[in-house]
Each structure stands twice: as C-alpha cells, then as structure tokens.
Amino acid sequence: xxxxxxxxxxxxxxxxxxxxxxxxxxxxxxxxxxxxxxxxxxxxxxxxxxxxxxxxxxxxxxxxxxxxxxxxxxxxxxxxxxxxxxxxxxxxxxxxxxxxxxxxxxxxxxxxxxxxxxxxxxxxxxxxxxxxxxxxxxxxxxxxxxxxxxxxxxxxxxxxxxxxxxxxxxxxxxxxxxxxxxxxxxxxxxxxxxxxxxxxxxxxxxxxxxxxxxxxxxxxxxxxxxxxxxxxxxxxxxx
Numbered sequence: 001x002x003x004x005x006x007x008x009x010x011x012x013x014x015x016x017x018x019x020x021x022x023x024x025x026x027x028x029x030x031x032x033x034x035x036x037x038x039x040x041x042x043x044x045x046x047x048x049x050x051x052x053x054x055x056x057x058x059x060x061x062x063x064x065x066x067x068x069x070x071x072x073x074x075x076x077x078x079x080x081x082x083x084x085x086x087x088x089x090x091x092x093x094x095x096x097x098x099x100x101x102x103x104x105x106x107x108x109x110x111x112x113x114x115x116x117x118x119x120x121x122x123x124x125x126x127x128x129x130x131x132x133x134x135x136x137x138x139x140x141x142x143x144x145x146x147x148x149x150x151x152x153x154x155x156x157x158x159x160x161x162x163x164x165x166x167x168x169x170x171x172x173x174x175x176x177x178x179x180x181x182x183x184x185x186x187x188x189x190x191x192x193x194x195x196x197x198x199x200x201x202x203x204x205x206x207x208x209x210x211x212x213x214x215x216x217x218x219x220x221x222x223x224x225x226x227x228x229x230x231x232x233x234x235x236x237x238x239x
Contacts, residue, residue, distance in 0.1 A: 162193070186212070
C-alpha cells in the first residue's frame with residue numbers, strides 16, 4: 001500500500017503552497033500547526049513538513065516546525081525537510097523528534113557528508129532528488145546540481161534507503177505525476193521511493209500504485225489543499 005504524506009510547507013510563519021517551487025508564488029493556508037492538525041484529524045499517519053525559508057536560505061521557521069513536532073509527534077510520524085545541510089541542522093531535526101529527515105541540497109554539495117550520515121542514521125535519513133528533466137535542482141530549486149542517475153549510483157553505494165523524487169516542473173501544477181520519471185528511478189535503484197509533484201486525482205494515486213519497484217509512498221500537497229480529493233478518499237483506495 002502507498003503511504004500518504006500530506007505536506008505542510010512553511011514560509012514566513014505560514015502554511016503555503018508554491019507553484020513549481022517558485023518563491024513568490026505562495027498561496028496561504030493558515031498557520032502550519034492548524035494545517036498539520038487538519039491532516040492528523042483526517043487520519044494521516046505521516047506528515048511531510050518543509051521549512052521553505054531554510055531551503056531558500058531566507059530565514060527559518062523553527063518555532064512553527066517545533067510546535068508541530070511537539071504537539072503531534074506522538075500521534076503521527078513526521079518527516080522534516082528544508083535546510084538540513086550539516087551536523088548541527090541534522091541533529092537538531094532528529095532531536096526535535098523527527099521520525100525521518102529529508103536531505104536535499106547537501107546531497108549535491110556535500111556528497112561525502114551525506115554518505116556518512118546515511119551510514120550513521122540509516123532509514124532515518126532520506127535524500128530528496130528534485131529534478132527538472134533529468135537534471136537535479138538544489139538551493140530551494142534555484143540551482144542545478146548534476147545528473148540524476150549518477151547521483152543515485154553514488155547514494156546507492158552509500159546505502160541510501162529512500163529517495164523522495166520531485167518533478168519540479170509539475171509541483172503544485174495539478175497536472176499528474178511524472179510516472180515515467182519514477183519508473184526510470186525505480187529501475188536504477190532498489191531503495192524505496194516517495195513520489196512527489198503533480199498528484200491531482202485518485203487515479204494518479206492508482207497509477208503510482210501500479211508501478212513496479214519501490215514506489216511505496218506519495219506526498220500530497222495542492223491536491224488536498226484545493227479539495228481535489230480528501231485524505232479519507234485517498235486512504236480508502238485499495239492500493
């Protein structure tokens with residue numbers, strides 16, 4: 001079955017959704033805790049919480065993220081992402097109560113450090129592979145970072161257990177996930193894969209569930225916030 005992770009993206013202290021990851025394209029959905037609580041109330045077992053300011057290098061939303069972890073971490077698993085680029089930020093996220101952290105830009109810029117923390121923390125560390133075409137994107141999707149499959153080979157050698165794969169061009173656009181990209185990724189690795197970007201319907205989730213290989217989770221953002229379907233609808237699918 002697909003594990004569903006409603007997303008709570010935090011910018012300037014608010015829960016927001018971006019279009020194609022572009023700064024300035026935010027739609028405001030209230031306080032981060034209220035957003036997180038909504039998905040927990042609807043039966044979420046995981047949350048994908050992103051500090052966008054930390055990812056863009058424009059600040060931090062530590063207080064808002066910590067509130068979510070403190071109040072909901074005992075009833076839901078929380079995956080934290082955004083700005084985790086060194087020992088201090090990694091250990092802070094884990095000590096805050098994150099079940100898993102998602103490393104993005106650091107995997108591109110600090111491959112040796114990333115390999116070390118993968119070996120040290122195992123399944124508590126996932127690597128975010130944010131791509132345009134087959135080219136990786138970093139720094140809040142504002143810079144290029146090399147070839148997708150070359151990076152997967154290096155991270156596989158380090159023992160990476162999970163990739164969070166986002167097609168940046170589809171994120172927030174409600175145009176459907178890039179199934180072909182996900183199929184190619186699963187053909188190149190035995191690690192588990194979380195699909196992200198473009199999911200807009202229950203049929204999209206059904207399509208992801210039919211992929212052979214390691215796609216076993218999906219991050220839900222705009223689809224839930226816009227009311228395209230409910231989390232309960234998704235949870236009731238036989239996938």
